[in-house]
Amino acid sequence: xxxxxxxxxxxxxxxxxxxxxxxxxxxxxxxxxxxxxxxxxxxxxxxxxxxxxxxxxxxxxxxxxxxxxxxxxxxxxxxxxxxxxxxxxxxxxxxxxxxxxxxxxxxxxxxxxxxxxxxxxxxxxxxxxxxxxxxxxxxxxxxxxxxxxxxxxxxxxxxxxxxxxx
Numbered sequence: 001x002x003x004x005x006x007x008x009x010x011x012x013x014x015x016x017x018x019x020x021x022x023x024x025x026x027x028x029x030x031x032x033x034x035x036x037x038x039x040x041x042x043x044x045x046x047x048x049x050x051x052x053x054x055x056x057x058x059x060x061x062x063x064x065x066x067x068x069x070x071x072x073x074x075x076x077x078x079x080x081x082x083x084x085x086x087x088x089x090x091x092x093x094x095x096x097x098x099x100x101x102x103x104x105x106x107x108x109x110x111x112x113x114x115x116x117x118x119x120x121x122x123x124x125x126x127x128x129x130x131x132x133x134x135x136x137x138x139x140x141x142x143x144x145x146x147x148x149x150x151x152x153x154x155x156x157x158x159x160x161x162x163x164x165x166x
Contacts, residue, residue, distance in 0.1 A: 005051055005078040005105055015076055018108045022053065025074065026113065031058040036106045036146075037119035038098040047094055049080040051105045078105065095122065095130055099137040103144050118148040125151070 007015045015021045026032055033056040040049045057071045080101065102118050109116060118141045122134040134150050141148035 003080050005080070005101070005108065007051075007053065007076045007078045007105075009076055018053070018076070018105075019110050019113075021076070022055065022109050022113055025055050029055070029057050029059075031061055032056060033058065033115065033117070034109070034113060035117045035119050036102050037121065038102040038105070039121045040094055040098055042094065046081055046083045047097075049082070049097065049101055051078045051080070051101050052076070053105060053109070091129070092133070095133050096137075098122075099133070099140050103141055103146065106141075106146050107144070116146055118146045119153075120148055120150045122150040124153075 005018075007018050007021075009015065022034060026034075035054045035056065036052065037054070038049055038051045040047055053076050055074045057073060059071055082097075098121055102120065106116050106118055120134075120137045120141070122130045122137045124134055125131060128151075130151075138148045138150060
């Protein structure tokens, strides 16, 4: 299932070394918080996955800015189109692939970058379909060494990635 993730800036410029790109960003904006998320959109004969790395810009530390009032974010993204799959009968695997692609993207950034948080588009609310993978998805991310959040605390997945895959 894992495919090579090719990240681009919003202007379409390909980022050859994601790890170095994020590190350079952190040198310029040292209080940045990095989150990684993914969302997917099913079409009749394919599924489109959008994976985002979001660098939330802060000009102060958590100690001096405890409410974390920010100054926007910089988003880079990768798109994967699986042409041999559709939503019918495969919703579980579609959702699980979101977790796998998100962890894969986070692993592209080495351990020098601290406090990467993964945002999963899995709902914490019982009764919602994606809730069936909520605990498993969080555990999968944790087993790879990443903190993870699900809906409603995962704007990188539920907003940034969602916007890009539509």
